[in-house]
Structure formats: C-alpha cells, structure tokens
Amino acid sequence: MSKLNASDIQGFVLRGYNLPLARYYFLHLAGAKQARELLERLHPLITTGQRWDSGKPDSTVNLAFTHQGLAAFELPQATLISFPVEFQQGMRGRAAILGDTKRNAPEHWDAFWHQETVHAWLGVNAQTSESLETCCDGVQTILTETGTHVLGSQDAAAAVVDGKPTTKEHFGYTDGFGNPDFLGVERSTQPGQGKRMPDGTWAPLATGELLLGYADEAGELPLAPVPHLLAANGTFMVYRKLHQNVATFREQLEKYAAQYGGGKEKLAAKFIGRWRDGTPLELSTDCPDPTIAQDPMQSTNFTYGDDPEGTQCPLGAHLRRVHPRDAFGFDGKLVHRRRITRRGLPYGRFASEDEAVSDLEDRGVIFMALNASLMRQFEFVQQQWIEYGNDAKQGNDKDMLMGNHDGCGRFVIQGDKTATNPPFVCSHLPNFVELRGGDYFFLPSLTALGMLARGLVDPR
C-alpha cells in the first residue's frame, strides 16, 4: 500500500500522544457562517500526524464533529445522509443497542449533555499545566470571537503516583497496552498487536480498519460519506466518560479475596487478564513479572490456544473478551474486523491503595476509541463482547468491570485443582463503571476540515 499522508491526517488518529494532560471542549456552533469562520481560524492549529523529529510539541489541538455539527455547516443533504446510520443517530440514540440503560442511561449523564446539542469536540493535549493553559487561552479567544458556545469541558490527566505521571487507571491497573498496528501507520510495532497470521506471526491490520478511504480487512473500502475527499483520511471517534466506583471496586475485591484461594492480586488479575502491573496471565500465571510487562516484545505477545478452558486467563476476562486473538479459531478472522484504537486519559485525582475513597468522588477514565465503522467495530465490541457473553461461550455474562450489571450477573473464574488457582464465581455484581456522557464524532482530515471551512462540499 502507498505511504499515508501524515500531514493530512489528524495526529490524534495516528498516535497516542503520551502527553500527560488534556482538556476536551464540547462546542455548540452558532451557525454556518460562524462555524466556517471558527474552522478557518482553528485550521492552522490542528496537530497533524507528521513526525515529531524535533521533539514533542508543548501542546496539541484536534477537532471532530457530531452529525448535527456537520449539519450546522449546512452541508448538502445528500452528503449528510451518506454518513452511516449509527453516526447520524449519535450515541444517545443507540443507548438501547449499547446497553446504556438504567444507571448508564442518558438521563444520568453530566448536565451539559442535556442542554444544547453538542456539535463538536475540541481536544487539547499538553506537556505541562502552563502549556495547557496557554494553548487553551488561544483556543478560548477564537471560540469567543466566533460566537462559539462552550457547552462543557472535561479535564483529564495521567494518574500521578508518587509525584510522577503513570499509565495507571484508578482501579490500579496499568492501562494503554494493546492498541492494534495498522498498515502504513508509522509506529514501532510489537508482536501481538496486529492480526495473527496462520503461521503464528503478527501482521498489521489493514489501514481501512482505522481510516476511511483505504481497504479494510475484507478488502473493501469502509462505508463512508460522499464526496470521497470529505471522508478520506478521516475516521470515527467514540467519546465516553466512564465514572469509576473505586470504593465499590475495592470493597468487592476485598470481599471476594477473602474467599478466593489465589489471593487478592491474582483475583484482580483474573478480572482483566493481566496482573495490575500489566503482566499477561497467559505469560505468568502465578505472579506479576516486570521483565515481561516492561518488554514490548513480550507484553502483548500471547495467545489463548493453549488455555481453552480458561484456567489461566478466564474465558470472560476483559482482555480475552475485547481482543480474543486466536480464541475463536478461523485464524482470527472473526476478530480482525472488530478491533478499535483506544485514546484517552483518566480524570480525577488518583487515590493510592491506603487512602480512603468514596464512589461519589469524581474519578474515572475518558474512553475514546477510533474506528472506521462505529457499528461494526466499537458497537459490536460493546454490545456483543462487553455487555453479552455468547461469543466467549459465557451466556449472558457481561464483562466483570465494564458491564452494566445493576446487581445481577456473574463472572466465572475457571481454575484447576491447585489451592492457589481454584474455580471461583463472583455474582450479584454492582456497576464498577458508570457512563456519564458521550457521543459519536467524525474526525476529518485536514483537507476535509478545509472543505468544511470554505463551504466546498459539493452536492452529489
């Protein structure tokens, strides 16, 4: 395949910035004229995917639109209806399909989701709080001068442990492993990240699983809006604010650990499929192993083929659900078109294990996912693999930590006859995570942003 034009693709798509601070703005556009003016002024600030040969920038800016946001530009109707139906509906409209019901239902989301329609997401990432504020001041000025209404904003930051930013999330697990590799995306690839080939090696996934305008794993162009130029080098983004009930998590973990023969840390590892330091259970069954967790050649390089009964990594563990690798057979072909790329950071102050916590404290993770097809990738994973268990042969059982259990449900930990690895069942599960808002966004290329800014999307 040809080389990707990194200067045309928003940097947020091609790489996780690894910048410790972020602020996400949610915007309501005043009208087509103001929207175009806003975009004209923001355009030079947008961070592209070009290489940072002279070091990381102090801050980055990226931009994405909801379907109604695109409509605010008064795009031709033929273009607006050419977007996939799930994007047109937005995440709120898909709540029943996603299992965003009961306490995860839209009526429980943060207040600004209930006010005026969210048209755009503007993401700023930064190195330091000074650089964050400097960048945001610049952005704010443009927003004010173009009459753009900021409905809400969300700060997020890498969890600070012992004074240093880390890749931990609030339950204490090391996060941010496991994004897939894609053809043409410059990134140091590591075994276990792309798709497993019949000969046991790993290869990058087709570009079209991440970006519109390229062949996907079925050899097709992903479903995309017309005109082609508006779609190419763009992608769809899911934004979900996931509140974490850290107190509930700790209580439940203690409660079950008291009955579980493998001890608390192993139990925590069984929920996810990794020890809290990141060591995969499939590679180290009895204890975390930093030499594995910190070695990119090992940390994601495993399969489930030798563990069909789930005695090492449970069949319903988070990792095994959302990236089943070889678990479904057929050389992984039932998996390759369901992969998503994760972005995002935790929000709220990190509380160490010895510190008292309450579920009411504002603490969680901003989950963002990029994919060429929201329906085929994110929605499928969320509905069939997180909120349901049939593909994992676990019936209606949901993902232990992510599932919308509402006091019901089960998580089965398969085991063996050894005292430290017994079979174990957790039941009557609370919600460890709660949805507090979100939507579906289209992250256009730089070319497409220019077309929007100049009103150059021709009717088809």
Place this chain on the structure above:
Amino acid sequence: MPNQSGRLYGLTILSPIIDDDGAIPSHDLQIRKYLAALPTDERSPFARASGTHLARLVVMDDVIYVGAPSCEEHLKSKYLVFESNCDVDLDGYLAGLAKTIPKELDAIWCHCVGYPLAANVDAFVAYMKACQLETSFFFAAVNDKTVPQALRALMTHNAVAEFIASHQGVAPAELQGEFLALMAKLAAEPTPPAGSMGPHRLMKTGGHNE
C-alpha cells in the same frame, strides 16, 4: 436422508394459498394478519405441540427477481412455507399437531388450497405430506435431545450455576446435604413451559429490527 439430522426431523412444507379475487382482503393477507397476532411465547400453539423445537411460517408471495440479465418470472400461486424442527417421526408429529392444536391449524391453513381441516387427522397428515418438500442438506448444532430434555437441562443449568455461586467455601458435609436437597427439588420441579424466556425473568421482547 437429509430430512433427518440425528433425532431432529427437518420439515419443510409449501402449501399453495387460495387465489380468489373475491376474497377481501386476499387469503395471504388474512394469513399474515392472523399470524401477526398469534403469541410466539409459551402461549404459542406450537408450545403445546409436542416435539416442536422450532416452527416458523412465512408467506412466500412470489419468487424474487434478482435483476437483469436474469429472467423475470412470477409464481402463479402464493405459498405458505411451514418450517419445523421436531424430534418425533413425521407421521406422528403431524398427527400430534392435528390433535393438539386443530383450531389454530385450521385458522391458518383454511386459506390454503385443498386443506381438509385438522379434525380429519388422516386427511390432514396426507395433505401436509403432499405439500412437503425433501430437504437437500440439513445441519443442526444440537440434534440428539428432545424438547423436554432441552428445557429440563436449561432449568438444571440455571439452578446449578446459582448453587455453585452461592456455595463457595461451604464445608463438605453441609455441601453434600444442600446438593442432595437441590437435586430433590429439581426432580420434583415440573418441566418448564416450552417457548418461555426461562426462569426468573419477566417476558420481554428480545428486540426487533429497527
């Protein structure tokens, strides 16, 4: 014979629907209307028809023209397609249907050509067999169990999984006693009704096409 997969019999019946310009609405529409209101849960007539793993009815109002350069052609009759997977021999199954749910069968098939009414069991069986089509290939994932076996197994499964979850760390003597009590309780339990959404759950729709 491809009609059979293990102990499952795959039945396919195409009954021509009466074509009568005087019937308003037409007979196929009357079938659709009746079927739309017929319960599909444990109140379904097929829940009473023993041996029925699944039953489906489709009005095949024409064949499909897939576009040029194919030839466009149309059926002279509309057909009612009846599909069933059952674990009883064909004659016994059809006779069972006629005896158990004659009213519903008559309400559906009275719109079909030459239907004799279910009260005449032999004629009913002969009619259905005259409309039967031979299966060309049949695959079934689970094909060695009867409906009651499946329903009991699902009930047992539910109770046993609950039991395992709620008896972790219980001392062997107590565990043994409680297990035997569970077994006695399950044995005394009637087979759950066919067609229901299972134990401990309110009936809800499983979801519809958007």
Place this chain on the structure above:
Amino acid sequence: MSNINGKVYAMNVVTPMRPWKTFFLRAIFFLLWNVKPMQNDLIDLSFIEFARWVIVPRRKFPYLGKGQEKESLKYDYLLFFSNFNGTWNQYIDAFSAVLSKGLDLIWRWSDKYPGSVPVTPFKEYIARVQFDTDYYYTAYPHATANDLKSAHVVQDAVTALSARARECSPEEFGDAYLDFVLQVQTHLGETGEAPVAC
C-alpha cells in the same frame, strides 16, 4: 412479524437457479452430507443453530389441483432456512469471513449471486432475496446454541454427581464436587435475554 424471538434470528432466503446448474448443486450437497469433515466449519461457527437447504425444481412446486394453477417456471429455486444467535450483520460478516468457499460452492449456481466476498455486495444480495418471517416460535428463546450445549454438559455432569452423592462420605463428596465444578466451569454463563437487535 419478526425474524427475532429471544436470542434467535430466523433467516429465510430464496434464490433462482438455472435448472441445468441444479445438478451440480445436488452433487455438492451429496458430498457435504457424506463427507462429514466438510461440515466442520459450520460446527465451529458456534452461533449457528441449524441450517437447511431445500432445492425446489421448477416443476415440483406442490400442486394440489382444486383450482390451483400449475406453475410454469424457467428457474429451479433454492430455499435456505437458518437460525442463528446474534445480529444479522454478524452472521453475514462471519459467513463472508470464514465460510466463503463453502457458501460460494452452494450459491454460485444461483442467478446473479455476487460471491460472498467482498461482503457488501453479498449483504445486498442476501437482503434482496431474504423473506421475512411471519411467525416464529422456538421452544427455548432464552438460550443460544452455546447455552443449550452448556446446559446439556451441566445436566450430564450433575446427574452423574447426583448418583454418587447419596452413597459417598462428605469428604469423598467434597472431592467429587470439585471435580464436578471443574468439569462444568466453562459452561456456567447465564441464559436470558439477547442484546437489542441492530
């Protein structure tokens, strides 16, 4: 009218075949039926409950007289009936991704069949030739094929344990119970409602 009942989706598909091609399809079905390993991919696709193909030759549509007009058709027709667990898209995607050779062998004789790869034209074709189900009953709507297989595993294991439980000592029972739990531990998922169709 719905194709969905609980966890199960009912699919009905009718496609036209030129009669001289039907012969080849019959030969293929004969092979599939008699060479069981050829069915393995269907078995491994664990969300398929059953699949059934019925060839209706153009002169073999049921004819009962009594005022029914005889069909005069140029095509034979291939009827396909299946039950599966999961979404329509999931089913077609999986067929296209892992069963394309087998499916093409069966459907290539049908007029204007585009092949099962790429998947989008394949979906368009299936959507066009699919007949919606007017009435759909299943005896266990709360269970998928996987759930049902699991239930039978648990039933068999619990029956065996139950037979021993009355005679053995508590200690023996404790050991036997652990063996039993290990035997069924991959089969304990709950049954119930399916996710909302999309």
